[in-house]
Structures are given as structure tokens and as C-alpha cells.
Amino acid sequence: MDGEELSNELAGLIRLVAAGHRGAFRRIYDVYAAQMHAIAMRITRQAPLAADAVHDAFLQLWRNAGRFDVSRGNPEAWLISIVRYRALDIARRRGREVAEDDIPEQVDEAPDPLAQLASSRDSAALNACLAQLEADRRRLLVLAFVEGLSHSEVAERLKMPLGTVKSWIRRSLQSLRACLEGAG
């Protein structure tokens, strides 16, 4: 099944979940939980917290599936957003004081996440626009997204002044937006 078929299937499954269909709910879990868990793990850095984020995301899906509107676009992006917000909330609440010395071994620092990103079919437009950013800024943006780092955590991690981090991110987002809207 390619990406588009999966997305269509997911949109249909979400409608079934909105009607209380537990089989559809389970199916979404079977197909997407591993990706959602991986995302949550990168952001929370601790297995129990990552599991909590996925748990909360699925509860939110169960309760709010009726609010998903197909016209919002790709339903996978919706799922990814739900789990990221739950993970970010948990990570920010915990302050991630253990972040630096308690990185679980399963979470390897990919040398360049863009290499993997390139293989995703859905990401062609984003990829092309990211490629137009300077390499340092692009890596900073992907790092911030994947690890869920705050402005100040990015600054600390990259040993850069906070103001520089903020302005890099702001300009990168502006460039991305111009590029993506230009690309339609």
C-alpha cells in the first residue's frame, strides 16, 4: 500500500472511530502507533513518558475523531500533530532535567535526518524547500522539530546565543512558508 492509499484508508478509519468503531481504532493503532511512539520517544526521551504521550494521543483520537475534517488535509499529519503536542506538553512539564545524560539507547542520533526524510514520498515539497535553506539552519530546524527542543534548549544544545537561535528559526520559517506557498 503506498502513502496515498494509506492516507485514504486512515481518513476512512478516523470517520469510523468517530462513530465508535473499535476495530477501526485498533487498526489505526496497529498501523501508526510505532511511528507515533518513535516521535514521542525522541521528544520525551524516556520510555514511560513516550508511552504516556501515545496513550494520551489515542484517547484524544477516540474522543475527538469527529472533529477531524478531511478538508484539513493529510490525516497522518493530524495524528502526528496530536502525539507531538502531547509529547511536548509532557516534556515541557517535566523540564527534561535528565535530557543530556539519559538518552535511551534506542534513540540514535541520526547523522542527518534529512537523508531519511528524502525517502518519504509525501515530503517532496517540504524537502525541496528545506534544501533551499543553508545547511546549518536546515539542521537546526529539523533538530528542533524531531527532538521537540525549545528555543533555549536548541541554544544550549548547539552552544549558540538564544537570540541567534530565535532569529534563525524565524527566518527559516519565513523562507519555508514563502517557498511552500510558491510551490502550491
Added chain:
Amino acid sequence: MSDDRHPVPEELHVLAGEYVLGVLDVAEMRAVRRRAMADPAFAAVITAWEQKLAPMANAVPPLPPPEALWARIEEATAPVALEPEDEPLRSRPVAPAAVGPHVEPPLVPRLRAAAARAAPRARLWPWQFTTFAAMAVAAGVVAVAVLPTLGSRLGIPPGLIGGPPAQVAALLPPDSQTAGFLAEAQPNGTVMLTALSTVTVPSGHDLELWMLPPGGTAPSALGVLPAAGRRLTLPQMPRAGTQLMISIEPPGGSPTGAPTGPVVFAGSLGHASL
């Protein structure tokens, strides 16, 4: 990215992007969420960023969640009633890791969890007879299908339900399938209401129980109901299909003899033959 309601300033496009990227601190995230709730155009900008940035998440290789996670999710989302199994989806091939064991948690913990969740959601509901009737019919279906097993698993003595045919009803909030009270009517006219969740009654108010026989047009008052439940005695056992409902009333019960406040739980009695 913006829509035609009003143009979203560049500054807010960047803020929405920072929010979706995940670089904001807790206070900033809260402020963004508050604004998004009040400003649909801004919310749409956030959605657009979510769509655009989500492919970055593919940079993370999948990592299967712990085996026990599905059971937790299932328990937390379980309906209070045992529903007939969903039609199995015609399943297409899935990665082997995705085919986990299907753990069915025991009913009683699920019931408690569901009931606990139901309590804070006992939302207020303007009294509307037609809606109540429709709701009670739906609840009745659940009660008849489910409660025999439920009664026994709840530790209700078998004689109570199993002897001569008693009747039971799960009393549900209007917007949920999680029971707030279990009602059992005995042939001798005894009706026992047991709270299945911690029911919070707004201060300065009482719960009042009402009964509406099949074909009846106006419910009759059965008195104030403590949040933990109570036992009451009727001249005879209510007929099958009798609707029970609980409304929120001024202290001491409705002054008019009819429900004046919102109906927070309702259900329809049905035979519970074991």
C-alpha cells in the same frame, strides 16, 4: 495559508510555525492555544503548518510501543457496556510488529474506569422530553443486552437478579455510554439504585429520580436521590420499558412535580434473566 476571513499578520504566521515546530515554552504554547480557540483564521494557519511540517516526523524510524500499551488504551476508552464485537475490518497486510495480542481487560476495572470518567462529564442538559425519550430508548437497548452479566460481575447476589425475573437499567448521561447508576427493580417493588461512579451534584442542588411507564406522557417523581444511590419501594414492580431518569433540582426536589433541571442520567428497565 490564510483564508479570506481576515489576513493573518506575518508575525502570527511565524508564531504558528514556531508553535508547530515545538520551540515555544509552556506559557507561549498556552497563549497560542488560547488564541487559536478564539481566532479561526489563526487556527487555520496552525493547521497549515502542521500539514507542511509533519513530513519531518518521517525522519524518525518507527519504534514499536510497549506491548502493554494497547491494553491501557483499550481500558481507558472502553465503553461501560459490553458491546457486540465490532465487525472485523477486512484487513490488508500489516507489518508483523503491528499484530499484537488483543488483550481483553476484566470488566469490573473497565467499568470503574469508565464510570470514573463519566462523573466529571455529567454535563447539564436542558429538560426536553423528546430527547430524553430517544436517549432512554438507546439506554434501554444497552441495559437489556448487557446488564445480566454486569450484575453478576459487580458482585450483586445472584438471588437479587437471578431469582424471579428482576429488571435492570443502566442510567447513562446523555452524551456518553458510561453508566452513572445501576437500577434494579425486584418483583416485590423494591428498586435499588447504586452509583457506579462518583456523582458530583452542584452545590445547593439535589438529584431527583423520575419514572415514566411505557406510553406515559409525564414522568412521576420518586424523590430525592443521594449521590451514592438509595433503595425505594414502589407498590409494584415497574413494567418493562419503564424509563428512569435523574435530574438536577433545587434542594428537596422539584417544586413543580415535573423535572425543572437538566436530566443527567437516564435509562430504561429491561428484564435481566441470567
